[in-house]
């Protein structure tokens with residue numbers, strides 16, 4: 001198995017893409033620390049990881065709080081006996097025309113999507129250095145990190161920022177053998193898209209489900225993306241086959257954005 005005996009931390013692991021990534025990394029052989037704000041959801045995913053015969057631990061944290069992220073990393077090492085991979089997956093979306101966005105909304109999404117990712121990058125790099133070994137840092141970007149999307153302008157700005165952090169961190173940490181990459185999904189049928197669709201419907205008057213359907217119709221491969229689709233790329237980025245890849249924000253969207 002590609003990452004047997006490795007220890008991975010996944011944020012936003014309580015549901016959706018994070019849950020899919022955690023289960024895939026466990027199947028690949030890793031022990032997994034599951035981090036989220038939702039304690040109950042974490043316990044359910046931990047039980048799924050253990051059912052695969054792998055070790056799981058949970059840590060309730062808000063990733064926008066730097067201290068909590070550092071503590072999650074420290075706890076991973078204490079409880080699972082190592083620290084090799086971090087997946088900075090947790091994030092939120094926000095649907096709002098640019099003309100209506102408030103300072104509070106900008107502050108909230110920047111704190112979670114941008115600062116939360118930065119604290120994860122920092123804390124992981126520091127721990128790899130302390131442990132004197134290489135490591136993998138993997139960040140959640142998006143198609144919205146490559147193109148700005150109408151009504152998702154601030155969300156897009158946060159994901160462009162994640163791409164910038166991914167490139168800068170890759171350059172800063174390359175000499176230590178740490179690779180830093182990002183995955184850029186398209187339209188994944190998770191709780192996040194249920195919320196996005198609902199907000200579009202409130203703002204534009206489109207029937208519920210219509211916006212999601214419209215976006216899915218634009219996918220060349222003809223179906224919505226699943227968390228497993230995303231997890232397959234993260235599995236590659238977490239394993240030794242990607243040792244020569246760094247600073248990339250890789251699109252996995254079924255054919256929406258082409259770079």
Ligand SMILES: NC(=O)c1ccc[n+]([C@@H]2O[C@H](COP(=O)([O-])OP(=O)(O)OC[C@H]3O[C@@H](n4cnc5c(N)ncnc54)[C@H](O)[C@@H]3O)[C@@H](O)[C@H]2O)c1
Nearest residue numbers: 012014016017037062063090091140142187188190191192
């Ligand atoms: N769903 C998509 O279509 C899509 C597409 C591209 C990128 N993404 C990105 O993938 C990541 C996961 O998305 P998802 O669709 O699984 O979302 P989701 O809303 O279904 O799940 C996100 C999880 O993150 C947790 N979370 C949110 N804020 C947190 C915080 N401050 N601290 C700790 N945990 C927090 C939530 O509790 C939840 O369990 C996000 O970064 C998102 O921007 C999603």
